[in-house]
Amino acid sequence: MLTYLTRRAFGALWALIGVTSVVFIILHLTGDPTSVMMPPEATQAEMDAFRHEQGFDRPLIVQFATFALAAAHGDLGLSLRHQEPAMGLALERLPATALLGGSAFLIVLLVGVPAGILSALRPRTWIDYAARVVALIGQSAPTYWIGLMLILLFAVRLGWAPASGIGGWRNLVLPAATLGFFSTAKLMRLTRASMLEILGADYMRTARAKGLTAVRVALGHGLRNAWLPIVTQLGVELGGLLSGAIITETVFAWPGVGRLAVQAVFERDFPVVESVVLIAATLFVLLNLAVDLLYAVIDPRIRYA
Amino acid sequence: MAASVPFTPAVAAADDVAPSRNTVWRRFRRHKPALVGGIIIVLMGLVAITANLITPADPNFIDQVNWQGYPLAPGVAGHLLGTDENGRDLLARLMFGARISLTVALFAVIMEISIGTFLGAISGYYGGWIDFVIMRTTDVVLSIPLLPLLLVITAIVAGTSNKASLNFGVIVLIIGGLSWPAVARLVRASFLSLREREFAEAAKALGNRDGRIIFRHLLPNAMAPIIVQATLEVANVIILESTLSFLGFGIQPPTASWGNMLANAQSNITVAPWAAIFPGLCILITVLAINYLGDGLRDALDPNT
Numbered sequence: 001m002l003t004y005l006t007r008r009a010f011g012a013l014w015a016l017i018g019v020t021s022v023v024f025i026i027l028h029l030t031g032d033p034t035s036v037m038m039p040p041e042a043t044q045a046e047m048d049a050f051r052h053e054q055g056f057d058r059p060l061i062v063q064f065a066t067f068a069l070a071a072a073h074g075d076l077g078l079s080l081r082h083q084e085p086a087m088g089l090a091l092e093r094l095p096a097t098a099l100l101g102g103s104a105f106l107i108v109l110l111v112g113v114p115a116g117i118l119s120a121l122r123p124r125t126w127i128d129y130a131a132r133v134v135a136l137i138g139q140s141a142p143t144y145w146i147g148l149m150l151i152l153l154f155a156v157r158l159g160w161a162p163a164s165g166i167g168g169w170r171n172l173v174l175p176a177a178t179l180g181f182f183s184t185a186k187l188m189r190l191t192r193a194s195m196l197e198i199l200g201a202d203y204m205r206t207a208r209a210k211g212l213t214a215v216r217v218a219l220g221h222g223l224r225n226a227w228l229p230i231v232t233q234l235g236v237e238l239g240g241l242l243s244g245a246i247i248t249e250t251v252f253a254w255p256g257v258g259r260l261a262v263q264a265v266f267e268r269d270f271p272v273v274e275s276v277v278l279i280a281a282t283l284f285v286l287l288n289l290a291v292d293l294l295y296a297v298i299d300p301r302i303r304y305a
Numbered sequence: 306m307a308a309s310v311p312f313t314p315a316v317a318a319a320d321d322v323a324p325s326r327n328t329v330w331r332r333f334r335r336h337k338p339a340l341v342g343g344i345i346i347v348l349m350g351l352v353a354i355t356a357n358l359i360t361p362a363d364p365n366f367i368d369q370v371n372w373q374g375y376p377l378a379p380g381v382a383g384h385l386l387g388t389d390e391n392g393r394d395l396l397a398r399l400m401f402g403a404r405i406s407l408t409v410a411l412f413a414v415i416m417e418i419s420i421g422t423f424l425g426a427i428s429g430y431y432g433g434w435i436d437f438v439i440m441r442t443t444d445v446v447l448s449i450p451l452l453p454l455l456l457v458i459t460a461i462v463a464g465t466s467n468k469a470s471l472n473f474g475v476i477v478l479i480i481g482g483l484s485w486p487a488v489a490r491l492v493r494a495s496f497l498s499l500r501e502r503e504f505a506e507a508a509k510a511l512g513n514r515d516g517r518i519i520f521r522h523l524l525p526n527a528m529a530p531i532i533v534q535a536t537l538e539v540a541n542v543i544i545l546e547s548t549l550s551f552l553g554f555g556i557q558p559p560t561a562s563w564g565n566m567l568a569n570a571q572s573n574i575t576v577a578p579w580a581a582i583f584p585g586l587c588i589l590i591t592v593l594a595i596n597y598l599g600d601g602l603r604d605a606l607d608p609n610t
Binding site: 011012014015018019022023136137139140141142143144145148149151152156239242243246247250251261262265266273276277280281284285288 | 441444445448449450451452453454456457540544547548551552553554564567570571574575578581582584585588589592593596
């Protein structure tokens with residue numbers, strides 16, 4: 001177990017170093033951001049001064065060495081636009097994204113999984129068909145369009161919830177539903193398939209024959225054995241929510257990390273972009289690690305050598 | 306099983322060799338949703354190819370006679386689906402958008418499948434350090450959240466030029482160049498088992514070169530999962546491209562793509578909901594059709610999975 005953990009941790013570290021290097025190289029290989037950052041009426045001398053001040057006139061390899069050394073200390077420099085530490089700027093936005101992502105994940109867990117179970121227990125009923133149609137649309141429509149349609153219906157037509165911004169729980173409903181839609185659909189299908197497979201097993205018949213209640217049979221014997229692929233997928237979806245947050249936050253003007261990333265890319269604010277990518281990659285890698293370890297807890301038959 | 310397979314010289318043992326074309330077509334026809342999906346895709350393709358012939362108007366033409374600064378509603382002044390906020394015919398833009406969206410998807414998937422198949426094949430066939438290097442690279446690429454990275458790269462690379470054709474090529478290259486790892490893993494898995502089979506050994510004993518064994522003997526037997534994956538990837542890329550374009554990093558206006566048509570639709574959603582609904586419906590229908598087609602192909606090519 002410990003060797004496995006060490007190996008995985010090293011793998012995760014490599015992935016992070018790889019991601020950071022790739023982003024740095026791409027960002028700097030295509031020219032420096034001076035022309036974008038400075039006002040159009042800036043003189044050549046002002047441009048040169050800015051370039052020198054930011055170190056953009058130094059060789060790429062020197063820039064990278066400086067960057068890598070500082071990055072190891074969590075210092076990614078000042079935001080070119082806001083003149084504040086870039087990492088702090090990104091971390092400041094993390095709670096808003098965590099709130100949105102957490103709510104979306106809760107929707108996935110509380111809607112997707114139960115709907116999948118119900119759908120499997122009552123095949124070919126209206127519950128099953130409704131769940132499958134919703135799942136199909138959720139998996140085939142782009143996230144931002146789901147957001148637009150929810151805004152159109154619930155904000156514009158019905159006026160039940162605001163279309164953008166952050167505030168009370170009413171502000172949270174539409175973005176969370178948008179962000180969670182795709183994953184909910186996916187989990188619904190997966191849970192249904194996974195449960196259907198288990199329902200035909202002999203021990204399920206035995207459990208029923210023992211006179212257990214339908215709920216205990218479905219959850220205690222069925223779900224407990226169908227759980228593994230579902231948890232795997234939940235982990236994958238949690239990582240996917242990070243990407244989804246970029247889209248959802250932009251559509252709903254939600255002041256999180258994703259929106260910051262889009263703005264920073266538009267403004268070519270390198271340090272902020274690097275901070276966001278580093279945070280996203282770290283979360284992503286840690287999530288995958290956590291899911292792998294969770295397997296052993298859920299299914300004692302899995303052992304890591 | 307053996308009796309239902311028509312005799313062809315290539316078929317040695319019916320249970321472990323790819324089914325004949327007739328069998329596949331017969332199985333595929335039975336899968337009605339897949340058949341409908343296939344027909345929809347063919348129709349969409351025809352619209353995309355003949356867009357310049359069947360379009361009701363020039364997609365960039367502004368109807369200055371009827372347009373008063375507000376989007377025209379569907380049916381007004383001969384615009385079947387109305388106009389966008391700039392007075393351009395929505396149906397015409399959807400048709401040309403289909404051309405862009407489908408072409409990007411097609412080329413990106415061809416690239417993705419080529420890279421993935423090649424790397425997966427040599428990885429699985431040779432094993433050893435080649436396999437190690439390719440698979441670790443695959444791990445790193447897979448551990449990066451795709452959307453943030455795509456945003457950064459398209460923004461930086463495409464931002465350096467405003468030429469439409471370059472912009473198009475860059476998006477294809479970037480999507481194709483970053484999404485191959487899943488294909489590589491798939492192909493590698495097939496090759497790991499295929500290389501141990503008797504016919505591989507026989508081909509080797511006959512003195513065939515490695516390249517010939519890989520591409521003429523093994524690859525044809527690994528095609529079924531590749532074809533299915535390619536189909537489903539087309540759907541993924543359509544959504545990915547539309548998302549990039551929606552966020553403003555993909556296909557740049559005035560060129561119409563389904564994604565960038567939705568970018569402006571959001572701010573006008575109260576006055577022109579149709580401009581937000583129709584492009585999304587196009588994406589939804591196309592992706593749905595492709596997903597069904599992929600399901601049908603999977604069942605037809607390999608009924609055992």
